[in-house]
Amino acid sequence: MPHQMAHTSRSFDHDLKETTSLFLAMGALVGEQVAHAMRALIEGDSMLASQVIEQDSQVNQMEMQVDEHVLLLLARRQPAARDLRYVMAISKGVVDIERIGDEATKIAHMAKQVAADNHNTYCHHEVQHLSNQVRLMLHSALMSFENLQAEQAFEVMRDDGSVDFEYQSAVRALMTYVMADARQVTQVMNLMWVLRALERIGDHARNLAELVIYISSGTDVRHSDFHTVKQAVDAAKDS
Template identity: 45%
Template sequence: MDITSDTHSQHISQQFNQDLEALKSQLMAMGGLVEKQLQESISALLEGDSTLATRVRDNDTSVNELQLKIDEECVRILARRQPAASDLRLVIAVIRATNDLERMGDEANKIARNAIDLIDAGRIPQGSVEIRHISEHVRRMLRDALTSFARFDTELALSVLQEDDSVDTEYTSAMRSLSTFMMEDPRSISGILNVMTVLRALERIGDHADNLAEHVVYLVKGRDIRHTSIDKLDPASLSQSGQSDKTDQS
């Protein structure tokens, strides 16, 4: 049976309802913090703001602390409530999602560190256009993935999965262009390597946003599609109006 945003507010225990809602709220708070870190790390790089980059670099512990707090809450719910079916899927999906968000925070931290190196060296990064374009794409993926989780929206989650291929294509093209530029001007090698690291971090954030979208499909449909190519998925069966899997028990 598919689940909706109302599914987890129908328990006899009002406290259980509150526990599950609190879990979702904490996950969204963590996602919002990671979104802010990503936005600020890119802004710091493109605007040459070393103070902002330093702040992003030093705030990484906030995301880590939220992950520990949410994981602890998940363990408490598993131990005390022994949730079944859709409730259990929610807890598992949240645990998986916090892991991906923590990794995104690490990548944003990496962007900030490389921004500081570039700013300190007084370089205007070659590849800034590519960084700006890919970062906007990845930030949209992250925002949509979080929204799909909050709304139990599999259609929006599927759109995130489809966007990941575009990010990969843009990333490959940018890396090829930067490699050519580096060979033509050996003096640029150090700075270009920093830019490549930033682009790689953005590509990985896109991958983790893709993972978040997969967790939404698992949460709503009970289907684990983590190792399934997007080309082999049937959008109709995964949409909000699609038929749920016969093997899924509520």
């Protein structure tokens, strides 16, 4: 019996590792999508934007593969306690990753439109800074998931506040440009959509970070204040 239990445990570990690898690979892919979509926008590269859009189907396929892996893990292995939290977190997190891919695809479509409308770099510095912050957030969220680092995840959640502040500042700056030169209204409105997409990517990165804290502590920290989240992180560290 002990031999059989050990074999089952090894099988579960193998299946879980395979699922995690696919999940993280999907996260890396959408991270590349965001980076390439922003480069396409800033450089007016319509071909690169098209490549980002074409990758959307690959992201969707990976989402379905992760979903299938999760269902098999639940049906065959019937995990309990922390293992169950981990599997359920992947099930929820894959939705956020897929939506990040959707937002990157929106930016790529906007990049193609901007390139078709005689690309210029007017106001692009307003979106580039937010893009850098959001991409770092996403990278940190995925790293915290890979290493199950609740403290790193907590920092990602804190960073979401600065991203929201940067988003509002960029919107105000773009509105100032419009008031100064009404001829740029179309360009500015396009960039407003890009800013909104980036802000949503930040929200999804925060969601991933919340899931890491849930795995580590067993506490659902969605809609919680930072004091409650910090308590959960400290509890995870002490356990």
